[in-house]
Amino acid sequence: MALLLGGCTSDAKPNTSTVTPSGSTPSTSAPPTSARPTPTPRPYPADVPLTGHNVKPGEKPPLYPAAARSRTQAGANAFAEFYMRTLDWAYATTNPSYMKHYTGPSCGLCTGLATGISKTAAEHLWYMGGRLTVHAATATPVGPVTAPADFCSTTMVDISATSVVDKTGKIYNGQGALVKQTFKLCAKATSTSWLATYLIGTTK
Structure with a gap:
């Protein structure tokens, strides 16, 4: 709009500040280049x-x-919910890398689940279904757990029906849906996060 208005002026004399003198060469300097955007940091470990x-x-x-x-009971409860979601992601991808970042050496069931998922992947099979719906975690006493733990939480999950299949869709094994499965998960705080140190299925 400013250019159109400038063309309507009654002054017929050119604006010599913007007109290239006769015989001179217009400037060929390149326009300034914009800075490249900084890549967004990956919010997950590199192997996830x-x-x-x-x-x-x-x-x-x-x-x-x-x-x-x-580093409180509330924080441990939030971690317990997150850890179960990393287990869910392991079944979603047939890859336990994510949960292993938060698994301590004392958690036998955690390690067993991760090993089983890795074995399934090594056999060129994967899971269909078996997805976890994680409910809010609540506090539970640490004792009589012998593993190192600052806090323990009770987590409840619903698990959809699961099948282990190959690339053709052939089913090798599976199980039906499970509702209101409860687990006791204990965790130890580290300098940067928590580690799951104990996991066991419980009954109510």
Whole structure:
């Protein structure tokens, strides 16, 4: 609009400050280049898969929750929920890398689950279903757990029906849906996060 208005002036004399003198060469200096945008840091460890055969459209790995940064019972509860979601992501991708970042050496069931998932992947099979719906975790006493633990939490999950299949869709094994499965998860705080040190299924 400013150019149109400038063309309507009654002054017929050119603005010599913007007209190139006769015989001179217009400036060929390149326009300034814009700075490249800084890449966004990856919010997951580098080995965490971002998709897989059992991942829902548009689904992303779970993010470590801000609430879990607190070294309190509430923080341990938030971590317990997150840890179960990393287990869910392991079944979504047939890859336990994410949960292994938060698994301590004393957690036998955690290690066993991760080993089983890795074995399934090594056999070129993967999971269909078996996805966890994680409910809010609550506090539970540490004792009589012998593993190192600052806090323990009770977590409840619903698990959809699961099949182990190959690339042709052939089913090798599976199980039906499970509802209100409860687990006791104990955790030890580190300088940067929590580690799951004990996991066991419980009954109510």
